Amino acid sequence: MEENPLRFSAHLLLPPLILLLLSELSLVRASSSSLDGDLSALLAFRALSDPAQKLASWNWSHAAPCSTWLGVSCAQGRVTRLVLEGLSLSGHDALQSLTRLDQLRVLSLKSNLLSGPIPDLSPLTALKLLFLSHNNLSGPIPPSISSLSRLYRLDVSYNNLSSSVPATLNRLSRLLTLRLDSNRLSGPILGLDLPNLQDFNVSSNMLYGAIPPSLAAFPAAAFVGNPALCGAPLAGCRDAVSKPTRPAANATAAAPVTPTANATATAAAPVPHAAAVVASSPSSKPEAAPPGERRRPTPSGMSRVAVVIIVVGDFAVLVIVSGLLFCYFWRKFAGKNRSRLQEGEKIVYSSSPYASQGGVAPGGGGGGFDPGRMVFLDDARKFELEDLLRASAEILGKGGYGTAYRAVLDDGGVVAVKRLRDVQITGKREFEHHMEALGRLRHRNLVPLRAYYCARDEKLLVYDYMPNGSLHSLLHGNRGPGRTPLDWTTRMRIAAGAARGLAFIHHASKASKLAHGNVKSTNILVDKTGNARLADFGLALLGPAAAARYSGYRAPEAPAYGRRPWSSQWADVYAFGLVLLELLTGKPVAGGSGGVINLPRWVQSVVREEWTAEVFDLELMRYKGIEEEMMGMLQIALRCTATAPDQRPRIDHVVKMIEEIRGEVSPSFESFDSVSDSPSASEDASATTAGVSSQ
CATH class of the missing domain: 1.10.510.10 (Transferase(Phosphotransferase) domain 1)
Incomplete structure (x- = not known):
């Protein structure tokens, strides 16, 4: 049977077609890592964020997009800077399209209307400066930010970000600026330690707990607006620590006593608490000591004369010690105060004989004295x-x-x-x-x-x-x-x-x-x-x-x-x-x-x-x-x-x-x-x- 020539030609053409398709796919993949791929990502961002047509210059018809597209800068055939500030850009997930700009070094979208969560930024491995402040971004600070090892400045202030300040930010060892102020962040900031940090602000959030010592050198303005934050440079944490324990104690005392609850409370409560309750009540009677426990002697067996002697002796010792301390510190204070007063009132107090003695040293007869x-x-x-x-x-x-x-x-x-x-x-x-x-x-x-x-x-x-x-x-x-x-x-x-x-x-x-x-x-x-x-x-x-x-x-x-x-x-x-x-x-x-x-x-x-x-x-x-x-x-x-x-x-x-x-x-x-x-x-x-x- 004679073979169909058309079938034969199809067999011959199939391998070249497959190779052609594979080459086109490779070109498409390559374009995503080229200037054309970067420009496609920018146009996708424009389609999602620019209803007011502020980015009208972003057009394929322009021969040199790196010099004619608003806010776009290139280096070595790739987009490296994108600065679009105060253009009323909006859109819920517009930022996602920018993650394809894997050679981006500077991204600034300050003072716009962008919303939605911050996407996974891990593809932006070259990013050094990230400014997203004054937008409507929400959700948590993404953990992917900690993978941007070259990041120097991070500003996401004045947004609606929530959740906590992630400790993974410590991986950003080069970070100089960290602005998280005016968001809805909560939780403590313990563990945050960035040795090169120069500009830091977490004010106007809902953070609580102690400020870590690594951040204590920043001014109080960097922490204000968080009523539950404490420690230097804000007020100390003593009150903040003691206050939560008081409601717990009151709640325990006021809780209804049931057999099960009472047994649980007795097993969990330390013994000194019960002793404190008994000692604080004037009408309470001392309980009998448990078997095998030795009773402490009470002052009732001591004569009144001995008690009086002990009290008077203690008082006399206290008076003597107080008097000695008073004399010691008074002499030091008076000496310092006198010299400080003289220095404040007179420029020269060590050489007053020059003015008062007319150039004659007191008791020296003028020998070797230089009046000046x-x-x-x-x-x-x-x-x-x-x-x-x-x-x-x-x-x-x-x-x-x-x-x-x-x-x-x-x-x-x-x-x-x-x-x-x-x-x-x-x-x-x-x-x-x-x-x-x-x-x-x-x-x-x-x-x-x-x-x-x-x-x-x-x-x-x-x-x-x-x-x-x-x-x-x-x-x-x-x-x-x-x-x-x-x-x-x-x-x-x-x-x-x-x-x-x-x-x-x-x-x-x-x-x-x-x-x-x-x-x-x-x-x-x-x-x-x-x-x-x-x-x-x-x-x-x-x-x-x-x-x-x-x-x-x-x-x-x-x-x-x-x-x-x-x-x-x-x-x-x-x-x-x-x-x-x-x-x-x-x-x-x-x-x-x-x-x-x-x-x-x-x-x-x-x-x-x-x-x-x-x-x-x-x-x-x-x-x-x-x-x-x-x-x-x-x-x-x-x-x-x-x-x-x-x-x-x-x-x-x-x-x-x-x-x-x-x-x-x-x-x-x-x-x-x-x-x-x-x-x-x-x-x-x-x-x-x-x-x-x-x-």
């Missing part, structure tokens, strides 16, 4: 030494070089006085030369040194008093309700003024490179006109290196434990860069306590994760049109805080960059020539800066 002298550095002599020593004073603060006071003179004048300590310049003439050189530095952005007092054991510096405090207090003081934020214009003006003052110091001496030596936000003061002025300039040569005391502003090349005076202009630029970061972020620079974040490292980590907007102070978000200026200032700050000194700009270049951002162009430091250029002045400046490290 008051030297005024300008012609405006407004007070005498005795006036200063009699002045009532208020401590403004204690710094690395001494204690600062606000002194009110008899005529009502107010000056700022710094009482130096640990001065390593022992020669009187050397100290005087240094003070005269600093006194010649006159600039509108420097706090002028008006006078100094020099004796062997006492050295005082007198400055103009700045009534508006320091930049540190303006930035970080009272960050709570009722605070008046420091606006962007004021921050820029302070930054520009401080930079000009520092540039003047660096260029004031032609013969040597003079440095400030202790640039920080507490040394940038504000005068009555709102002008920024640098304080404590040039004091780095008087004592151990300030870098050793203030490690937060210490340049990488500075000695960590400086025993000798040290300063450099490059280190000044680095410290000024940290001040700029303070102005931009609103966060304080880390000190030696370790309780505050390392500001340059934190900023660099956020910028490296391509989420630069998270760097800036939230108080600046209310101002519109300043984004470009903030970014420009951030670039300057990062250049100033470069690790290598030769990679930092000179401070005069920093001034020019700040002025360009502010839209100001001033002559090139026209005020530099206000410092005396006489030969004697140059010589004095050279002498005072001897030993200062060069750039």
